[in-house]
Amino acid sequence: MSDSCTSTIKALPSSPSRAGGHSAVSPLALAILLLGGFITVFDLFVVNVAIPSMQADLGADFAQIGFVIAGYELAFGVLLIAGGRLGDIHGRRKLFILGMLGFAVTSFLCGIAPTAASLIVARFLQGATGAILFPQVYALLRVMYDEAGRRRAFGLLGMTLGLAAIAGQVLGGLIVESDLFGLGWRIIFLINLPIGVVAAAFARVIPESKAPDAASVDWPGVCLATAGLLLLLLPLLEGPNIGWPAWTWGSLIAAVLLLTGFLAWERRVGLRGGHPAIDLRLFANAGFSAGAIVVLLIYSTATSLFLCFALLVQSGFGLTPFEAGSLFAPASVGFVAASLIGPRLVVRFGDSIIAVGALVYAAGILWLIVRVGALAGPGDAWSLLPALILFGFGQGLSMTPLLNLVIGFVEERHAGMAAGIVSTMQQVGGAFGVAVVGIFFVRVLAAHPAGAEPNADRYVAAFSGAMLYNLSAVVIAAALILWIARRARPT
Template structure:
């Protein structure tokens, strides 16, 4: 996620209060880091819990796809609006509101009686996260001077990386422990006391607003959300229902609403996004690259969790622990990326995308050889390479793409890119699901999937991920040359 997803931020207004790191309460920093941690943790922990949810709720792949994609879609579409609400009404107030909203919507997820109510609750949870998350970045920017800000954002980056790892490993342990007999529901319910406790401490945060902040473009947000929902619904449900007429009607309505969104943004006085930024070819193609790269991540996590647990019979903890080395590879590459880019230039970024594609291809090849859970450890080298390539391509990519716009537009550009990250994740789940479902069902469409088919379904569906990563690598190389020419 981008560290500049807020469209505006002001300079520290009071050096004695907001100047250096030493002037700030350690509790204030801890509360902000906790806010970032829970939003990312809940994105990753659900992947490990999905097989348990599917069995408990009798959910289809489309429904569990909505559980993941709904969170990402709401989070991504509302990120810019969440940042502007903080600019207007105060970041501390919106941070507290986001914490409370995240806790309450997590409660709704934890007590959901069926798949439909869980999907709605996850969409609301993503919306709460979109209110909460931008305030973390904005408050860190105004709380510290330059030196303190670098340290604070370094800690935030480490926290978000740890949240991803914890979501896999700790999440698997929580699900497998079946605390209080709640099974997967506990991964959501623990957010309630954490969020309420953090909300009680927000008084330690300074409040800040952005003078002259523009109003939120709610019509634009509504058109974009409705258009994307009408696109994702048939993509997820179509393979299960045989692509009936309503799916094609939904595609048509989606196209109409997204066209209306673009028309509105061109003439709106306070638009949600500045379409003029897309006139810069490097930025517009870079936005497509971000969507492609991030479309591969969530879909792989989902399908891999189903392969390991429903296909091979691994426990949630074993599945999460197996994937942990990929997260370690990601963090290691993220730390090395600045040095590699400094030495090799942007070739390190498109080279990272190639390594990413190679890691997925290796994972496909190894999956085809699996005969049982005892072979799962053979996947570790491919997972480490996959995670390393992912970190090497994703981490410096955002800086490359945002570098195509002027500094005065950097905040808006970062907001757009952060939105593309989350929408890309939702889009990837939808596209990969088409292949995964068809390959998993095979000739016995509608029957209970044969566990032996999960390997073939995973391998076939991941061909999209390889193709997307290769295309992204080629496009990164192209925009890198364009930037060098400038």
């Protein structure tokens, strides 16, 4: 389990300004905010168990399914900082309501999408509205409560997001398998419409707040980054399916030019004393720069593993969506357990323990690769549980304390911007990982034609080949973490 949104709440900046002081806050206000956090994470995870059903219904190939997942993460990640700033400027409750309604409407568009292309567009818009909604949850909890109340509220939020990740896999699998009203996978999106409308209606009990000195949104920078990353992901996802025609290389060149333009623009805005989407001066710190690469690498392995695993156990071994979600759920138990003890282990043994966590994560992936190759049939899939639990434990031990390590390299006054950059790297890393792993997965699957050998064997080979990237990325990340842990951080 990789709960990047759970990690994000610990990192996003917010202003301490309060509209209503520390007066009593309605329990309903807290419940509505927790619901907002729940649905954004639930929809990130529920898609995993619905992937094979979507493929069968829409006739989608791997690239299209990859974009259904990567599009959500990309839009969410790129617009996350902008969403937080919009709330600071125009009012966090107002943007929460707008984000909730937008998420409900775009979820409805996902649910009625007639083609894979329309689902991809709807998922991108859903991620964008999630980026408006999610930062307000953190910011409002930050300004609504005093220190004691804040600890309790964030504890509840962390628990809620953890439950959302598990529910997305188990409950989501049950919903898809139940085929409610004959809607199949579509119901996982359609249920957000009534939930979002009701939540937006009751959100008026939330006190409004703004930041008097809020930074403006760097829209040119956001647009350059979004366009550049889209043009990067498109050929990486489509290229393996269509033989890398000339336009894919043109797209890659255009992506490099746009992303170079983005960096030049951000530098210019910073030098003029403006408010860039990303302050490039932070990357002058070698520890922070290496840490950002580690975040990208670690998070690139999470979503991609979910995608390949869902295809393996459902399309390859014929497990139902509920069985697939239940099979992966124990990894969440390992993640939560490691997340609880991880910070204490760091205090006792130092930051190097994070590298140990990454190596445990790598060991879990390697165990999965080996064990998957030995599966005899669908009933044997449950023998993967020990490897999945180890994998989840390693994820929690490496991911949870990683953000504090990376952000710790910048001065406190830059912590908000650094946290925003790291949070963006989490989501962009997830999208990038899906694209890169897809290259290996599709190539290996194509090398084992359907009908020439058992379907399970084809997907075992594709899964094992694709996971070699994940294994390599985590091992490299572990080495970088060891290097980072030995560098002095600001006091």
